[in-house]
Amino acid sequence: MNIDSFLNAIKCSWVKKYLDNTNTSKWKLFYQKILKKYGDSLLFECNISNTILHEIANENIFLSDVLSASSDVTHNLGTQTSSKTILWNNKDITSNDKTLFYKDWFERSIKYVDQLFDFRIKDFYSFDNICYLYGIPSNNFLKYYKLIKSIPIHIKSEINTNNTPCTQTTFVENILGRKKNNK
Numbered sequence: 001m002n003i004d005s006f007l008n009a010i011k012c013s014w015v016k017k018y019l020d021n022t023n024t025s026k027w028k029l030f031y032q033k034i035l036k037k038y039g040d041s042l043l044f045e046c047n048i049s050n051t052i053l054h055e056i057a058n059e060n061i062f063l064s065d066v067l068s069a070s071s072d073v074t075h076n077l078g079t080q081t082s083s084k085t086i087l088w089n090n091k092d093i094t095s096n097d098k099t100l101f102y103k104d105w106f107e108r109s110i111k112y113v114d115q116l117f118d119f120r121i122k123d124f125y126s127f128d129n130i131c132y133l134y135g136i137p138s139n140n141f142l143k144y145y146k147l148i149k150s151i152p153i154h155i156k157s158e159i160n161t162n163n164t165p166c167t168q169t170t171f172v173e174n175i176l177g178r179k180k181n182n183k
Contacts, residue, residue, distance in 0.1 A: 044074065100146070
């Protein structure tokens with residue numbers, strides 16, 4: 001038996017308890033308050049560095065251990081594919097050596113790199129299109145350009161060569177949702 005894997009499994013059992021919507025324990029509420037600033041349950045899916053995880057945990061050893069174990073298990077399972085590369089808290093998508101998390105964009109259901117990509121023209125949507133699709137305020141143009149510039153070339157290339165856009169339904173749903181809201 002691999003002791004490290006066993007310990008990670010025990011720590012990850014706390015993730016399952018945390019993600020259980022019926023769980024209203026005080027410990028969960030305490031950690032939820034900390035994690036909401038960074039995307040809450042999104043942290044258990046991200047390609048995040050241990051350095052950032054420790055900063056988020058802010059010297060809370062238990063939380064740091066659970067987040068690190070979850071990250072290790074997620075990374076070892078290879079759950080991230082190029083078409084589902086998460087934008088936020090991603091150690092590969094940085095600006096000035098810091099990962100990005102735009103809470104307001106995340107709350108508008110922007111989660112994956114390919115949601116910003118127009119597969120018809122094989123390039124990222126213009127800022128105006130992003131504003132229209134996701135209801136992003138027009139004063140967020142610097143955030144948009146910072147984010148696009150932060151995506152490394154290897155991720156851009158992988159998405160550009162991907163022939164099956166996984167978010168086409170998201171694109172259509174956003175358009176339909178936008179039209180319903182305007183009526």
